[in-house]
Amino acid sequence: MMEQKSGQKKPPEDEILPIKVRNLSVTYRTEPALWNIDLDFPEGKMIAIVGPNGAGKSTLIKAVMGLVPITAGKISVYDKSYSKQRSKVAYVPQRGSVDWDFPTDALDVVEMGLYGKLGWLRRPNSQTREKARKCLEKVGLADYADRQIGQLSGGQQQRVFVARALAQDPQIYLMDEPLNGVDAITEETILSILENLRKEGKTIVMVHHDLQTVDKYFDWVVMLNRNLVAGGPIKEVFTRKNLDRAYQEKQRLSIR
Amino acid sequence: MVLEEILSVLVGIFTDYTLRYVALGSAILGITSGALGCFTLLRKQSLFGDALSHAALPGIGIAYLFAGTKDSMLLMLGAAVFAWFGGIVTLGITSTTRIKQDAALGITLSVFFGMGIVILTYLQSIGGASQGGLDRFLFGQAAALIESDVINLGILAAGCFVVLIVFFKEFKIATFDGAFAQSLGYPTKYLGALLTSVIVVAVVIGLHTVGVVLMVAMLIAPAAAARQWISGLKSMLILSAIFGGISGIVGSMISSMTEGMSTGPVIVITITAILGISLVFSPKQGYLFKYLRKKRNYQGNSSKIGNISENGRSRG
Numbered sequence: 257m258m259e260q261k262s263g264q265k266k267p268p269e270d271e272i273l274p275i276k277v278r279n280l281s282v283t284y285r286t287e288p289a290l291w292n293i294d295l296d297f298p299e300g301k302m303i304a305i306v307g308p309n310g311a312g313k314s315t316l317i318k319a320v321m322g323l324v325p326i327t328a329g330k331i332s333v334y335d336k337s338y339s340k341q342r343s344k345v346a347y348v349p350q351r352g353s354v355d356w357d358f359p360t361d362a363l364d365v366v367e368m369g370l371y372g373k374l375g376w377l378r379r380p381n382s383q384t385r386e387k388a389r390k391c392l393e394k395v396g397l398a399d400y401a402d403r404q405i406g407q408l409s410g411g412q413q414q415r416v417f418v419a420r421a422l423a424q425d426p427q428i429y430l431m432d433e434p435l436n437g438v439d440a441i442t443e444e445t446i447l448s449i450l451e452n453l454r455k456e457g458k459t460i461v462m463v464h465h466d467l468q469t470v471d472k473y474f475d476w477v478v479m480l481n482r483n484l485v486a487g488g489p490i491k492e493v494f495t496r497k498n499l500d501r502a503y504q505e506k507q508r509l510s511i512r
Numbered sequence: 513m514v515l516e517e518i519l520s521v522l523v524g525i526f527t528d529y530t531l532r533y534v535a536l537g538s539a540i541l542g543i544t545s546g547a548l549g550c551f552t553l554l555r556k557q558s559l560f561g562d563a564l565s566h567a568a569l570p571g572i573g574i575a576y577l578f579a580g581t582k583d584s585m586l587l588m589l590g591a592a593v594f595a596w597f598g599g600i601v602t603l604g605i606t607s608t609t610r611i612k613q614d615a616a617l618g619i620t621l622s623v624f625f626g627m628g629i630v631i632l633t634y635l636q637s638i639g640g641a642s643q644g645g646l647d648r649f650l651f652g653q654a655a656a657l658i659e660s661d662v663i664n665l666g667i668l669a670a671g672c673f674v675v676l677i678v679f680f681k682e683f684k685i686a687t688f689d690g691a692f693a694q695s696l697g698y699p700t701k702y703l704g705a706l707l708t709s710v711i712v713v714a715v716v717i718g719l720h721t722v723g724v725v726l727m728v729a730m731l732i733a734p735a736a737a738a739r740q741w742i743s744g745l746k747s748m749l750i751l752s753a754i755f756g757g758i759s760g761i762v763g764s765m766i767s768s769m770t771e772g773m774s775t776g777p778v779i780v781i782t783i784t785a786i787l788g789i790s791l792v793f794s795p796k797q798g799y800l801f802k803y804l805r806k807k808r809n810y811q812g813n814s815s816k817i818g819n820i821s822e823n824g825r826s827r828g
Contacts, residue, residue, distance in 0.1 A: 321695045339697070347695040354689045358554060359745050368685050372696035379681060404743050420692075 272335045274299050274428050274459040275320055280329035282315050289315045293329070293484045300457045302450060302473065304464040307480035308503050313463040314350070316480065317430040321347055333428070342372060346421035348431040351414050356406045362416050363401040366391050369423030391419040396445050411442030418446055429453065431462040447473060470494060521765045530655065531768050537657040537665055538760030538779055541721045541730060544669040545714045546756025547676060547749045549731035550738070551707055554687050554745075558732045559614070560602065563621040564708070565715045565727035567598020569628025572649050572719070573635060582645060584661055588668075588716045591649075595712045598624050625724075652723035652776030654764055665717050672710045676749075683707060684745055721760070722776035729780045730756060737787040740794035759783035 275297040282290040290312040297303060305313045318324045320331055322338050333341040346369070366388040367380050374380065392401055395415040405413065414434055421429055429450070435443050450460050454475075464470060470477055470490065477494050479485040485502040486493040521531070552561045568591035575590025576582065598620050605616035632646050648656065676683070685693040686703045694700050711731070718727040738752035763779030792799050 318691070323691055323694055342695070342697050345695070347692055349689065349691050353691060355554075355556075358688050359739065359743055359748050360684075360688065361744070364744075365688070368689070368692070371681060371685055371693075371698075374681075376682070377678065 273297060274334060275461070276330075276332045276335075277316075277320075278330045280316075280319060280331060281327045282312070282319055282324055283327045284324075288482060289324075290319065290480075291482050293480075295478065295484060295487050297459060297461060298476065299459055300454060301459060301475045302454050303459070303461045303476040303478060304470050304474040305461065305478045305480060306464055306467060306470060306502070307485070310482075311480040311502070312482050313480055314432050316478075317347075317432060317461060317463060320430060321345065343424075344427040346424040346426040346429050348417050348421045348429065348434055350432045351410065351417065351434075351436070353432075356408075356413060358405065360405055361402050362397060362405055362408065362412075363388050363392060365405055365416050366419045366423050369420035372424060388419075388423055391422040392416070394422055394449060395419045396441075409439070411438040414438050415442055415445060418449065422449070427458055429458065429460045429462075431460065433463050433465055435462075436465055467499070517769055518765075521769055528768075531764070533657045533659060533662050534654045534768070534775060535761045535764040537662045538654055538721045538764045538775060539757045540662070540665045540669045540760070541714075541718050542734065542756030542758070542760030542779070542783070543753045544672050544717055544756075545727075545730040546734035546738075546752040546754070548672060548707075548711050548714045549733075549735040549756075550745070550749050550752050551683060551687060552711060552731045553735040553739070555704075555707075558728065559617045560599070560708075561711060561715070561731040562728035563602055563617045563624075564595045564599050564712055565718070565724045566621045566628075567601075567624035568592070568595040568712075568715055568719065569625055569649065569724050570594050570631050571597075571628075572646060573628060573631030576635065576646060577631070584720070585664060587649075588664075588719065591719055592712050592716045594624065595715050596709070599708050599712070628724075648723070649719050650723045650725055651774060652719065652721045652726070654721040654767075654775035654779075657720055661720060665720070668713050668717055672713050675706065675710050679703070679706065680746075722779055726776055726780045729783060733780075733783040733787045734759070737783070737790040740790040740797050743796075755783065755786050759786060 273296050275295075277293050277295040277297075280290055280293040280295075281288065289310075293316070305316060307313050315324055319326055320333065320338060331338065334344060338345070363385065367384050369391070370380070370384045370387060374384070389398070389401060392398055395418055397412060397415055397419065400408065400412060405416065408416065418431075418434060421431070434446055438446075450462075454460060462474075464474070471494055474490060476488065477490050478487040479493065479498055479502040481502045481504075486498045549561070552558055571590035571592070571594025572587050573590075574594070575587050579586050602613075602616045602620045605611050605619065606613050611619070635646060645656075682693075682698055682703055685696075686698060686700045690700045693703075714731070715724075715727055718730055722730055734752040734756040735748070737755050738748045742748040742751050759779055759782040763782040764775050766782070767773045767775040767778040790798070793801075795801055
């Protein structure tokens with residue numbers, strides 16, 4: 257068995273952190289997707305999750321929100337279970353996960369970020385509209401509020417998703433490849449928004465595919481390959497050796 | 513001559529007892545299935561609706577077998593239970609085996625429908641002429657609708673609309689982005705089940721008018737037609753309900769003009785005609801305008817390219 261927790265200094269158990277993962281395993285049918293993960297996400301950092309295809313990157317953030325069934329282990333969000341902390345977390349799913357032909361406009365999608373606060377039965381109103389409009393402004397799409405979502409470019413669609421997360425006004429952002437296949441303006445806009453959020457002390461966890469930009473954009477990195485290869489500050493763990501371990505094909509086969 | 517006939521039918525809606533209830537019952541079906549069908553369409557569950565309606569058939573036979581009456585509420589209950597059961601079987605097959613959804617739908621649809629036919633023919637063989645009436649649920653027999661039926665249908669439809677209006681926001685978010693809805697804490701599975709339940713009610717409403725075989729058209733066609741014209745979910749639901757309602761009324765009027773023409777198929781043809789018109793003539797997505805735009809762009813491009821190369825030549 258290889259050494260798993262290189263670079264990760266264990267904080268004391270009683271410290272309250274945005275996300276704590278203990279002995280997490282997730283299996284789809286009989287295939288393990290994540291195996292025995294132990295991880296602490298620090299507050300106020302830009303955190304990248306990297307790893308090859310099928311390494312369980314999306315599964316990890318979905319597991320935090322209870323979107324996939326957990327086989328073993330425990331996850332806490334600010335020391336409580338996720339179901340009690342929903343208002344502190346915003347999820348930005350992969351752009352390709354929804355049907356953009358859905359009959360609605362950009363503002364309406366952003367407004368959905370406020371449904372959680374509205375709860376059951378209460379309807380969106382002029383206040384939620386106004387708030388959604390402000391969030392659209394922040395991502396530079398004020399003029400596109402009434403635009404059919406199917407008529408937006410890929411980058412604009414991604415920014416609508418980010419605006420929806422902003423509308424939730426959370427402490428933690430869980431984002432699934434928001435920079436995948438977007439134009440330069442979108443990448444710049446999203447990064448500058450996230451940078452400001454980080455300065456405000458928010459925690460950003462992002463599944464990221466582009467290894468070239470990891471050390472440029474992020475403070476912290478989690479390297480996955482179904483097992484946890486490494487998790488820690490970029491300078492300490494984003495090394496050649498760890499990358500080789502994360503992306504080596506046979507590594508994945510070594511899981512029993 | 514023809515005009516006179518149409519006029520007399522129009523007047524008939526208000527005066528003729530039978531025609532009034534046939535048209536009303538068909539309109540109730542069209543409005544309900546039109547609105548709910550939008551969700552079926554957007555959730556890509558059109559064939560699921562088809563399986564549900566086919567699965568309702570054995571329920572009718574079994575309800576009759578046990579109760580021994582042709583009380584319409586009882587038969588509808590049997591139909592609803594089996595439609596629901598068919599839906600659960602489909603979901604069960606896809607989640608516990610390697611069989612994919614399309615195959616699972618095929619299995620449910622044909623097995624339940626076959627079971628239904630077996631039960632109906634059995635009933636026909638053991639009983640007198642009174643059992644013969646049950647096969648009208650295959651293609652519907654709106655002409656047999658009476659006042660009490662229409663009142664029942666109206667109550668069921670009203671129930672559907674209450675659920676739809678109360679949970680509109682939740683249905684919308686669960687349909688557009690299920691994972692996100694779940695992250696907010698909405699129980700998307702239960703919402704899906706609730707939506708399936710109201711669609712089952714719509715199917716049951718349709719039993720009398722279009723029957724189990726053609727029911728799926730009433731779910732898909734109005735929604736697909738409305739989608740051509742409309743860009744918001746709420747207005748799509750409203751327009752789809754209007755299309756469904758119109759086709760119900762127009763269909764029952766047309767069928768009343770010809771002796772022995774059954775109403776259900778005519779309603780389905782009417783809504784299909786509306787869909788056809790929408791596909792061709794809608795301004796944004798219609799074939800006609802797409803073709804015209806393409807042609808205009810092509811000519812515009814040709815003349816531009818012509819100009820550019822002309823300029824190039826004169827410069828050279």
